[in-house]
Amino acid sequence: MVLKVYGTPGSLCTKRVAVVLYEKQIPFKLYAVDMAKGENKSPEYLEKQPFGQIPYIDDDGFIIYESRAIGAYIATKYPDQGTRDLIPKDPKTNALYLQAASVELAHFDEHASKIVWEKVIKPKLGLITDQAAVDDQVIRLAAKLDVYDKILSRQKYVAGNELTLADLYHLPYASLLGAAGIDLLEKRPNVLRWYKEISARPSWQAVKDTIKGTA
Structure with missing residues (x-):
């Protein structure tokens, strides 16, 4: 299943996640969140990201938010794919x-x-x-x-x-x-x-x- 990223194309925090995904060569699909329309404050969105911010990811049902935490999750889950040791093991x-x-x-x-x-x-x-x-x-x-x-x-x-x-x-x-x-x-x-x-x-x-x- 392709990893889903919920954010906006120009968001700096979403870019922080995306650059890690590219380094690790992880396919992903971006689902644009229209913040101008308040989509990030909808009940459905807040169930996934309770602070109403972007981005969050859905990895086959596993939800995690905060861009640095997402980056660490990706690097930990795929240590040997793409650029190795983005989180050192020693x-x-x-x-x-x-x-x-x-x-x-x-x-x-x-x-x-x-x-x-x-x-x-x-x-x-x-x-x-x-x-x-x-x-x-x-x-x-x-x-x-x-x-x-x-x-x-x-x-x-x-x-x-x-x-x-x-x-x-x-x-x-x-x-x-x-x-x-x-x-x-x-x-x-x-x-x-x-x-x-x-x-x-x-x-x-x-x-x-x-x-x-x-x-």
Whole structure:
């Protein structure tokens, strides 16, 4: 049975799931959720995703939501398909992966998502950007990326010298910092080298503009 993804073609969190599915070569079908019509708040939808957010997946009756949890489920279920060891098996390398995944959520997404919301998403919704909030988040993210640059001067990826989910999880928001007019990635040579490599992967190229599914 083909895995079902319920989200929207342009959703950043849905892209986070889709890039993992492409890396693991898992066929999937995207079922578009019309958030403008409130489909994500319908009783039927809330039975599957009680917070009314996107995406969630249906894997032959198994329902799971939250994009990072979905990515981990896919990588764990299909460890030897597509790109291997997106979640390392060795206890020490796995701990370093978990560390990097935590850093992505707490130190990168925390700030990058707010910048993208203010500078990219709010204007599309006809809302006014809070420039003071943007400026504050840029300062905070710059400090975090200084640390990233030091880490990436010693290793190829954020968890070591092998690609993991922690790298892929950065892609949706990192890809829109440029659209937000923020050049923090470009100013740090090791961060830039890393970002150029992961963003050039065929998996991201397949979903960066819109998600079509593979089945």
